[in-house]
Amino acid sequence: xxxxxxxxxxxxGSRRKEAKNSMIKKSLEIALxxxxxxxxxxxxxxAVSLADMASKxxxxxxxxxxxxxxxxxxx
Numbered sequence: 207x208x209x210x211x212x213x214x215x216x217x218x219g220s221r222r223k224e225a226k227n228s229m230i231k232k233s234l235e236i237a238l239x240x241x242x243x244x245x246x247x248x249x250x251x252x253a254v255s256l257a258d259m260a261s262k263x264x265x266x267x268x269x270x271x272x273x274x275x276x277x278x279x280x281x
Contacts, residue, residue, distance in 0.1 A: 230256075230265045241278055250278050 208214045237253040254275050261271035 227263075227265045230260050230263065234260050234266070238274065238278075241281065245281050250281055254278055 208217050234253070234256045237249070237256050241249040241253040257266070257271040257274045260266045261268045
């Protein structure tokens with residue numbers, strides 16, 4: 207556990223960021239599953255949009271987002 211005041215503050219911040227990043231990842235995974243299962247245009251667009259957003263916020267790497275978008279475009 208952190209000892210100094212600054213380390214405690216940093217731990218709080220990193221826990222908040224971790225929670226937000228995991229929510230973004232989870233919603234992306236769910237959208238990908240739905241897009242691949244239903245193959246509807248709306249679901250594919252939503253998944254592509256979430257991949258772009260996750261890439262922009264550095265939750266996933268930009269090349270991974272490109273791979274996701276490429277595989278979804280084949281659908």
